[in-house]
Amino acid sequence: MLQYIDTQKKELCCGCRACEQICHVHAIIMKEDEEGFLYPHLNMNLCTQCGLCEKVCPISEPILVSSEIANMQVYAAMTRDVELRKKSSSGGLFSEIASVILHAEGGVYGAAFDREFRLKHVGVFSEKELDRLRGSKYLQSDTGTTFSQVRDLLRQGKSVYYTGTPCQIAGLKKVFKT
Numbered sequence: 001m002l003q004y005i006d007t008q009k010k011e012l013c014c015g016c017r018a019c020e021q022i023c024h025v026h027a028i029i030m031k032e033d034e035e036g037f038l039y040p041h042l043n044m045n046l047c048t049q050c051g052l053c054e055k056v057c058p059i060s061e062p063i064l065v066s067s068e069i070a071n072m073q074v075y076a077a078m079t080r081d082v083e084l085r086k087k088s089s090s091g092g093l094f095s096e097i098a099s100v101i102l103h104a105e106g107g108v109y110g111a112a113f114d115r116e117f118r119l120k121h122v123g124v125f126s127e128k129e130l131d132r133l134r135g136s137k138y139l140q141s142d143t144g145t146t147f148s149q150v151r152d153l154l155r156q157g158k159s160v161y162y163t164g165t166p167c168q169i170a171g172l173k174k175v176f177k178t
Contacts (some may be wrong), residue, residue, distance in 0.1 A: 002053050003060050005042050012059050013039050015140050018171030019053035021147045028053060028141075037140055041154040056177075058170030098130055098161055106159030108133065109150065111141035119163065121146045123153075133163070143168055147175045 004013035011146040014016050020028045027046035029037040040053075054060050078091030085092040098108040107123045110133035114120055119141040124130055141164065150172065162172060 002040060002042075002057055005040060010037070010039065014059060014165070014167035014171070015039065016058060016168045016171035017143045018056040018058065018147065018175050021143075021145065022052045022056045022175055024050075024052075038142060040131075056171060056174040058167045058174060061174070062170070087131075088134055093129065094163060095134060098124075098133070099127065101159050101161040102127055102130070104159050106161065107150070108161045108163075109146050109154050110163040111137050111139075113137070118142070119145055121168075123149055141165075141168075143171075147172050151176070 002013075002019055004010070010052055013032070017030055017038070019040050020030050025046050025048055027043045027048070028040045029043070031040055068086075076091075077093050079085055079088070079091060079093060079096050086091050088095055094110075101108050102125065105125075107125055108130065109123045111122055112122045112132040114169050119137055119139045121141050121143040122132065123146065124133060143164070147164070150162055153160050162169070164172070
């Protein structure tokens with residue numbers, strides 16, 4: 001069982017939705033709290049006790065341990081395109097990588113505001129749509145069903161570029177490991 005569901009301690013959940021998206025019986029749904037953050041809610045009548053939700057949780061079972069992090073190599077880069085760099089918040093590297101994926105007819109996923117100014121993860125499939133994903137957004141984004149969408153694209157042999165917070169990426173990676 002997920003630590004957050006057992007304890008209701010908010011620091012034990014990052015809201016990535018990996019648990020919800022891995023649940024084959026849809027026993028977990030995400031609900032907003034009074035501050036607008038998403039947390040899992042379990043329907044025990046549907047739960048089969050399979051344990052997949054706990055296996056994919058980046059908080060219950062972190063992917064990396066501190067010794068692995070200490071030995072990682074770090075690289076920095078930026079685009080040579082000055083105009084693109086001005087429109088970007090991370091030196092334009094996101095846009096450069098995204099362009100390669102889009103030219104290969106893949107999908108690019110990231111955080112974008114909707115018409116009600118809610119931040120949600122969305123997939124884009126053309127250069128015209130890429131502007132929606134540019135720029136840092138310092139809010140929790142709702143990943144919705146994007147992990148499942150990514151799985152479908154990968155099964156079709158398409159390339160995917162998925163950007164998000166470290167816990168969202170950890171949740172996505174763990175969904176694919178199960």
